Amino acid sequence: MGATRAPLIQRPEGLYCPGGDFHIDPTQPVDRALITHAHADHARAGHGAVLATRQTLDLMAIRYGEDFTASRQIAEGRMRIGEAEVSFHPAGHILGSAQIAVQAGGPRVTVSGDYARVANPSCAPWEPVPCDIFVTEATFGLPVFHHPDPATETQKLLASVAAFPERAHIVGAYSLGKSQRVMMLLREAGWDGPIYIHGSLERLSAYHIAEGVPLGDLRPATDNSLKKADFAGQIVIAPPSVFESTWAQRFPDPVLAFASGWMSVRARARQRGVELPLVISDHVDWADLTRTITELDPAETWVTHGREDAVIRWCELQGRAARPLHLAGYEDEAE
Amino acid sequence: MRDFAALLERLAFTPQRNAKLRLLAQYFAAVPDPERGLALAALTGDLKLRAVTPSLLRGLVAERVDPELFAISYDFVGDLAETIALIWPDPETPPNDTDLPLPQLVAELQTTGKAGLPGLIAARLDALNPSERYAYLKLATGAMRVGVSARLARAALAEYGGLQLIEIEEIWHGLTPPYLDLFAWVEGGARPEAAALAPFRPVMLSTATDLDALRPLDPADYVAEWKWDGIRVQAVSDQGRRRLYSRTGEDIGAAFPDLLDRLDFEGVIDGELLVRRGDAVGTFGELQQRLNRKTVSKKLLETHPAGLRAYDLLIWQGEDLRALPFAERRARLEAAIASLGDPQIDTSALLDFGDWDGLAALRAAPPDPVIEGVMIKRRDSPYLAGRMKGPWFKWKRDPLVIDAVLLYAQRGHGKRSGYYSDFTFGVWDGNELVPVGKAYFGFTDEELRALDRFVRGNTIERFGPVRAVKPVKVVEVAFEGLNRSGRHKSGVAMRFPRISRIRDDKPAAEADRIETLRALLPAEAP
Incomplete structure (x- = not known):
């Protein structure tokens, strides 16, 4: 990572990419938002511009009305925003859900949004996106969470x-x-x-x-x-x-x-x-969450919304670099 | 084990009695012997297993899970057995997908020595899934806590077999797990012989009455006696075997060794279990301190000695007296009790009354605070099993009432889904309202709808399924008595509280004060 500036930084309204001047899943209205999926705590109305999968944009329009944003763009392939290159990849969470990969000169970051690894016939399956920094949700980030079949x-x-x-x-x-x-x-x-x-x-x-x-x-x-x-x-x-x-x-x-x-x-x-x-969940349980980190093997893991403590502790025991992102505004009760 | 685990899980979340009965009856119908009998024993507390302690379980989990991760998890889950069941790591090689039979798991827990126990439990946790692990740990620690009493489990068996609960209670104490003969009987086979000594006999119960209902009856046909506020028991002594049963056939003798020592006779006496110090009778609260103990301290035996006030005589020196008229049994009872010469066992006095108004006057001014009304019994009635309308009546004293303010409401279940139907109410302590009890019945359906509307329109805070409401609604609460309680902030606990009236005519400021309740408390125990 060296001298390059941080690819993503934490702001009160959410994760922000200085290189591309956009937010990911901001919890307050911003100029430019990239949205992982259409759940209300990640996808809010009132942004200047929204980039998301076609299905996420459609679902947002159903929930908030066609005027939920001033302008919208369907995510397709690799896209350039300012100095950043971004791409969307299936997250296996709900219809239209995506992980967002961001690179702005420095390390490759994957923001998982919410994700699941068990088969869900209502959406495309999660796919691994190689990265240097993996931003993972931790909704069920405690070793007591084991989602049965x-x-x-x-x-x-x-x-x-x-x-x-x-x-x-x-x-x-x-x-x-x-x-x-x-x-x-x-x-x-x-x-x-x-x-x-x-x-x-x-x-x-x-x-x-x-x-x-x-x-x-x-x-x-x-x-x-x-x-x-x-x-x-x-x-x-x-x-x-x-x-x-x-x-x-x-x-x-x-x-x-x-x-x-x-x-x-x-x-x-x-x-x-x-x-x-x-016990029916659209999120990774503890076993899938830790397996995902092991498989992706990122240089650094950032842990957000949920039980950060336990995931950070697990990374520590595994000798993995990790830090919590204390992002406000995401709700885990709705799951 | 899977069926048993599924049953426990379902029962734990099922609040309605009828739904529990259904789930249990369906389990008995679906699951073969001896598994169902062991499950029944687990629920009635008759399964004797080597006790697995929490510290043994903590030690096991500490070998497999990072202590910090365990601490964070335990903090979140809040229950040790549940945390262990959920956090237990799956073994490297996943277990075969076989359903471990409950009888095998029980037998192992019964026969494995102390040294082998940790290894056994770890191996079984490895082989079970989280829901089964939870059931296994509850079984092993002997704390089922699924909201099923022994009586409810037996009632479900009766329902499954189309029998009366009383028929099962009568023979229960002669039977042992896994109850093969019992299940054979409920499924149409022969009734098991009650071979055990000192069995329980079904108790005769009374129905409620009042002055209007008594008027048409001829007082000369009846006797009356005080209804004491203790625990109705059946004291049995049979060839050296002594037992003390509750009226539902629960053997509660272990908590009352002092009284068992005094059952120096051959026979069956029906009476009231009371704390007695000479002529003075202890309150129900004092008696409660002696209940549900595996061992009783010497001090408690001295300060709270148990006694028996006899009401009736079922069997005496091998002779079954139940078919005799009450008046004859009563004469035999008086002679029998006199022959014991024990000051802690006496006969309940008959009341001298000419007509129902005279009895009403006695009832209105009982000579002892531990009297909770009068019993009225037909002179010619045999001793019959169960509660039939007629030969025996109870005429309880009028309930106590206070006006209290609604503070919290919780959602009900089943037919009350979607309604706020469980209410916590309080009274004034200075300028503050302190909760003094909870009630979830007493009101009509129409009043329930009105209370539900009130709760929805006046919610000031929410905690899960509970809502705090604006303290403006006054309700009249009826209850049967008051005990001291260290568990409640108010220091009092009501017996049998129910909402008897909604007092829309009364402002909250005029609700009762805590001093009014404290004045109703029985005198402090010595």
Whole structure:
């Protein structure tokens, strides 16, 4: 790295590249933003210009309206921004998600955004991007996080539907990404009946279908022609915030499930008042996170949003250079 | 082990009793012997295993995980067994995908010596997945904590077999894990012979009544006695074998060796377990200090001596008296108790009353604070198992009530999903409101909807599923008594609190004060 200036620096609004005069996933409006994926804490409205994958731009337009940015550009191949060369690579997190590789004369940096290494049929798989500095998320950066095979978690849900056929099952799942992932898992497990969805999922799910992700028969859960008893034995997917609203009152004696990597820790599941925790995550667990660092073998690892301490400690034990980036504004609760 | 681990996980997150019963019954139906019987024993606390200590587990994990990473993780997870189950590193060569049978795991824990235990546990943790590891560690440490009482587990078995719970409770103490004969019976086979000495007999229970319900009855057909606020027990002594059962058939004798020593007879006595010092009767709170102990200190035996106040006689010197009318049993009881000549075992006095109003007057002014009402029994009633409406009534004293202010609300489950239905309320201590209890019933469905609306419209802070509300809503809380409590900031703990009325007519400033509650506390224990 020597005398060249830092390829990325930390600013209050997020990671900033001086060579290219842009931010990556800034948490406040900036002139030029590169966005890894469309989750709300990474992709905010109001930037001057946004560079992202086509799907991320589409999803941002669905969430924030077509005027979410003054100008937009689809990321394709290697692109030059000022002195920096950047490229986008699949992150395996949600539809359109990308890692961003940046080089501005000095070391090659890969900003992972959020990423996952297990197969996710709703998006392209993560690919390794060789780098000197790897910026990794640490949402599940504790050795207690071990995400089981999502198919076995899906079986738990189906077993519960069989055990309580007179009740509805409401699966709390983040509206972008996790919801569609749960739909795909249900389809793969052979659940080919209708899946009832909360209104906030409609446009996002329709976009997935248009992009070639087959989600099957989705129906609005708020259809007024349906009576309470009609939801017996049915599966409803909704953002977890509905657990606290009166929305859940329309269903018969519902079993509240929650699809999230946090569900492997009992105290977290209890905190959400969940009856059926489903450990389904779109992030790397501890084993995949540490395996990724080992495989990429970067000269330096920067650790951001999540449990930085444990990942830094692990790097120390491995004799790897690492430092925490204390970036504000990323939420891990929504996973 | 997989089925058992899945069951424990599901039970731990299932708050509703009926759903728990369903899950257990489905497990009993799906899982073969002897595994299901061992699971039942694990839940009822009848599985005797060598106790694995937390320090043994800490030692094991320290050999495999960096202490700093473990500390950060434990801090996040908050439970030792859970942290170990989750953090235990997968072995270099992944284990075969075989389901280790629960009977094998139990047998190993029973037979392995102290020196071999750490090696055994480490090998098993290597071979299990995180959810199974958690179940295994809970089994090995003997702390299931899945919110299933022994009684609920037995009730599920009864439900599975279409039996009455009482039928299972009656023979339970003669049976041992893995309960092959019991499962054979609930699935249609022969009833197991209750071969053990000193078995439990189903207890006769009463139904609630009041003055209006009593009026049509002829007082001459009934006797009445005080209802003491202790623990209803059945004291059994059978050829040298002595047991003290709760009314649900739980053997609680280990906590009361002093009373067991006094059961110097052949027979079965139904009575009230009380702390007794001469003629003085201790409060329920004092009795509680003696409960759920594996061993009792000498000091506690001296300061809180146990006694028995006898209500009824089921069996005496080999003769079964249950079919006799109450009046005859009562005469036999008085003679039997007199023959013991033990000041700690006496007979519950019959009350002298002419008509129901006379009884009402007695009930309104009981001679002892540890009386919680009156019992009314038909003179001609045999001793029958269970709670049938009629021969025995309980007429409890009126509940205590206070006006309290709602402070917190928590979301309910199942049919109450989406409603805030569990309430914490407080009273004034100076200018501050201190929480004094929690209640989640007593209100009507309509009142629940109104309370739910109130909570949503008046939330001032959120903590997970709990909301703090603006302290403006006054509710009337009814409760059965008050104990001292070191665990609550207010220093008091209510028994059986429920919300009996919403007091929209009352401003929060006029809610009760802590002094009012403190005045209701029983006198300080010596």
